[in-house]
Amino acid sequence: MDFEVWPEAIELGQLFAERGYELSLVGGPVRDLLLHRRSHDLDFCSSARPEEFEPILRSWGDGFWDMGRKFGTLGAIQHRNDGTEVRVEVTTYRSDTYDADSRKPAVAYGHELLGDLSRRDFTINAMALRVPSLEFVDPFGGASDLGKxxxxxxxxxxxxxxxxxxxxxxxxxxxxxxxxxxxxxxxxxxxxxxxxxxxxxxxxxxxxxxxxxxxxxxxxxxxxxxxxxxxxxxFPEIPALQLEMDEHHHHKDVFEHTMMVLERAIALETDDDGPVPAPDLTLRLAAIMHDIGKPATRKFEPGGKVSFHHHDVVGAKLTRKRMRALRFDRHLIQDVSELVGLHLRFHGYVDEPWTDSAVRRYVKDAGHLYERLNRLTRADATTQNQRKAHMFERAMDEMEARVRELKKKEDFDALRPDLDGSQIMQILDLKPGPEIGKAYKHMLAFRLDNGPTDEVTATAELRRWWHEQQG
The missing domain is CATH 1.10.110.30 (Hydrophobic Seed Protein)
Structure with a gap:
């Protein structure tokens, strides 16, 4: 076959051959060659053991790593004159197997290329290109499967x-x-x-x-x-969305709806300069999980209607539980579960536009997730009723425009009471304690309801509230 091979691969192959070792480009890079794609990350396998080819990689590259040493893998990076870089990883011929009760693979070294290829996941990744000879090795028909x-x-x-x-x-x-x-x-x-x-x-x-x-x-x-x-x-919560449908209780298939929401959310991701650069893991996870509370909350109502009351709250709890089980980062868990819990928040706006106070609360509660929440909310509006769809879009457009206008007057990212904790203690002549926290919370609510006020007005409201608490 006619290959346009990375010169770095041939160079590395020559260095291995000079020392009597076999080296072959394997896996994704070979597949990408056949698909006419380019990659800067090259995977190789070799007859040499890590301790034997480590000196070769150290001399070839200007960077080296050995995090995969226990699996027979070492890596190196070489920076090109044009400012780009090539990363390589070399692995000794091997076999990965699991014992019956093991959660981690046991590594055993192999002795030849064909054996190594036979242990790879799929035929399209079980092709190799020997370097520097450029002999194409495809014992399992990977090129044919790639075409099919x-x-x-x-x-x-x-x-x-x-x-x-x-x-x-x-x-x-x-x-x-x-x-x-x-x-x-x-x-x-x-x-x-x-x-x-x-x-x-x-x-x-x-x-x-x-x-x-x-x-x-x-x-x-x-x-x-x-x-x-x-x-x-x-992830059993996902197939559970395939709720049974019968002739008496017609409702949308929640799994199909979820797939539509995922695609619509992806379409609303932005470029790198936008607020939600694609691909966005947080938004996509929220799209997948936004309705996972529905199976547990489904209720058949009189007249054949189906309700899912509080599925947002239940869904947020299920999201946290599943993401913890899959060992996701705690910050990501918090963000995704927050989006699931808030995904119905906007719907009341469609029937009756909010006051400025309610808009401020929406933005405050969404926090740094505001842009993602709006996109998830838009994606979730999958109704086939064109009139309802247009009403929803107009309402969301209007709310976002109001937020932009309010942000010209107020710093939403630093939305705090007009009085800080020190001022509250001084005005009320109190020492630090739970009362200050309650006062701070009330003044924040006052700020959200009324927008920014001067210190005199804020102080009067604080004294009024404190007097009421004592009363």
Whole structure:
């Protein structure tokens, strides 16, 4: 085949060959070559052990790392004269396998390239290019599968997923990233073995889910995630959205609605200069989870109507619980659960526009999530009734315009009472204690209700409130 190969790859191959070691470009970079894509991160495998090729990488690059040493992997970086850089990782031929009860892979070194390729996740990643000879190695038909846009394991899928259950998550991730489909035998094996994913650490599963969600086609990935049965193991709240529908209780399928919200939210992400640069993990997670409280709150009302009262509150709690189980960062957990809890907040505005006080409270409560909350709210308005859709859009446009006008007069990002804690203590002649906190909270509410006031007016309100408390 005609390859336009990175000169750095050939250079590194020559350095390994001079010392009697094999080196091959493998995995994603080879796949990208066939797809005519370029990558600055190159993965290699070698017959050499880490202690043998470490000196080669140190001399070749101007940066070196060894975080993956226990897995047989070392890395280096070389900065080019044009200001770009090439990162490489080299791994000794190996086999990753899980013991029956293990949550981490055990590493065993292999001895030849074909054995290493046979242990890779899918045929499209089981191709290699020997360097510096440029011999293309494709023992499992990866190039053909790449052309067909299918995902298939190099060996029997049950054996492959038994060796490393995380490969099942990678399958649905590649559906999202590449737009490929999973072959029937591979899909059947995933469905049969989905429970084995439970032995993999939550962090590794989470990372695959995040890659899926940040891809170009997250909806396809989520649908494959659910259809495969993997979601039942990893994220059962998502398949639970496929609520039963019957002839007596007609209502939207919540899962289908959630997929629409995800796509609409993604369409509202901005470029790098905007307030919500794409791809935004916080917004996408909130879109996926905004209705996960509905199954637990569903109630069939008289007349065939269905209600989901307080599903926002319940959903926020479920969001925190699931994200903690998947070991997400606590700040991200807080932001996503806050968005889920607030996603219905705007709806009252459509029927009766808010006072300035209510607008201030909305912005204050949303805080740094304001732009994301508005996008989630817009995305959630999936009604097919064009009149209602236009009313909602106009109401949201109007509210955002009011916020912009209020922000010209007030600093919403630093919205505080007109009197600080020290002033409150001095005016009321009090020492630090719970009373000061209550007074501060009241003055903040007064500020939100009335906008900025002068010190005389604020002091009078504080004294009035304090007198009332004593009364």
């Amino acid at each position: 846009k299918v995902l298939r394991t190099p060996v029997d899928p049950e054996q492959s997923f038994d060796d490393d259950p995380l490969r099942m998550m990678r399958a649905v991730r590649f559906v999202a990233q590449l737009g490929f489909s999973i072959t029937p035998d591979t899909a059947a094996a995933i469905a049969d073995m989905a429970q084995r994913l439970s032995i993999v650490s939550a962090e590794r599963v989470r990372d695959e889910f995040v890659k899926l969600l940040l891809s170009d086609r997250p909806r396809q990935g989520i649908e494959a995630f659910v259809e495969s049965g993997l979601a039942d193991v990893v």
